[in-house]
Amino acid sequence: MATATRQQQEQAESVRLTQYAHGGGCACKIPPGELEEMVAGLTGRTPDPDRSGDLLVGLDSGDDAAVVRLPGGPGEPAVVATADFFTPVVDDPYDWGRIAAANALSDVYAMGGTPLVAVNLLSWPREVLPFALAREVLRGGLDVAAEAGCHVAGGHSVDDPEPKYGMAVTGVADPARLLRNDTGRPGMPLSLTKPLGLGVLNNRHKATGEVFQQAIATMVTLNREASRAALAAGVVCATDVTGFGLLGHLFKLARASGVTAVVDACAVPLLDGAREAVRDGYVSGGTRRNLAWVDPRTDFGTADEATRLLLADAQTSGGLxxxxxxxxxxxxxxLRPAGEHRLVVR
Known part of the structure; x- marks a missing residue:
């Protein structure tokens, strides 16, 4: 029995999880244009709000999570609900679990909420990869949820050709102090709480096996403190930056708010090694699709291709x-008054 256990452990340690998936992390999302076309008109609103509560945030603006005010009138909290899962973004199963959990929890923080309980979402090729790896993925998710003060109570698993992991998260928020993507107004400055470049570094990791600790540290960092700081500052408009890239999520914010967003490319923070990864060609298909989606809606000025790709880079567990x-x-x-373009890069 001991020998079998050692063999299983050696097998688990030799596995590169990123090689078992066609994409990695949030770069495997359905492209934003295709997704919007698919869900157009699917609002999901109930005809009986007196019984189920008011849907404060739904599909209308493409925000980060759904928000429902509970029945009972003023003073009742709002429920924040979201789900997020993806294929392996790193080879280490524990780190993948931590990253996926932080990414799922981020949707609640992006709405100004506090996560309360999560359930695991796990797809696993049970005849291909050892369950010891799946256990490490789940352990990583549990540890990050514990850091967030969020319960994890079971979940759902599926036998799947590709490994996937994430969480469905439920939280609460003050309905009078939500962070939304449709409340931006001209004159508001734009701040970014994590550097860009996660997508290209993860893609380089998938291709070469190189480990980028600066990327892992960024992805496992909760957006809790950023959310609290935004609420304390009286902010009403925010979103998180994940698979559609900075420009993709900023475009959705600008469109929902009826404004133009101006980005100073030189002011955008980048992770060490991000520009080199673009230079060396480690750009995912998801990033290129993001850029193609925002290109007709953006005045890029003199920004070169590398800068455009980094601004559209598909982030996993990015910042607010x-x-x-x-x-x-x-x-x-x-943010500025609406003009010819929704986005301007200077």
């Missing part, structure tokens, strides 16, 4: 994009 100023977050641009 805040319409306001918060401590420690660089200001990367501002």
């Amino acid at each position: 994009l805040v319409a306001g100023e918060i401590p420690g977050a660089p200001v990367i641009g501002e």
Whole structure:
């Protein structure tokens, strides 16, 4: 029995999880244009709000999570609900679990909420990969949820040709103090709480096996403190930056708010090694699709292709994009009255 256990452990340690998936992390999302076309008109609103509560945030603006005010009148909290899962973004199963959990929890923080309980979502090729790896993935998710003060109570698993992991998360928020993507107004500065470049570094990791600790540290960092800082500063407009890239999520914010967003490319923070990864060709298909989606809606000025790709880079567990100023977050641009383009890069 001991020998069999050692063999299983050696097999688990030799596995590169990223090689068992066609994409990695949030870069495997359905492209934003295709997704919007698919869900057009599917609002999901109930005809009986007196019984089920008011849907404060749904599909209308493509925000980060659904928000429902509970029946009972003023003073009742709002429920925040979201789900997020994806294929392996790193080879280490424990780190993948931590990253996926932080990414799922981020949707609640992006709405100004506090996560309360999560359930695991796990797809696993049970005849291909050892369950010891799946256990490590789940352990990583549990540890990050514990850091967030969020219960994890079971979940759902599926035998699947590709490994996938994430969480469905339920939280609460003050309905009078939500962070939304449709409340931006001209004159608001734009701040970004995590650097870009996660997508290209993860893609380089998938291709070469190189480990980028700066990327892992960024992805496992909760957006809790950024969310709290935004609320404390009186911010009402924010979103998180994940698979559609900075420009994709900023476009959705600008469109929902009826404004133009101006980005100072030189002010946008980048992870060490990100520009080199673009230079060496480690750009995912998801990033290129993001750029193709925003290109007709953007005045790129003199920005070169590398800069455009980094601004559209498909992030996994990225930071918050805040319409306001918060401590420690660089200001990367501002919102202006609506013009010919929704986005301007200078």
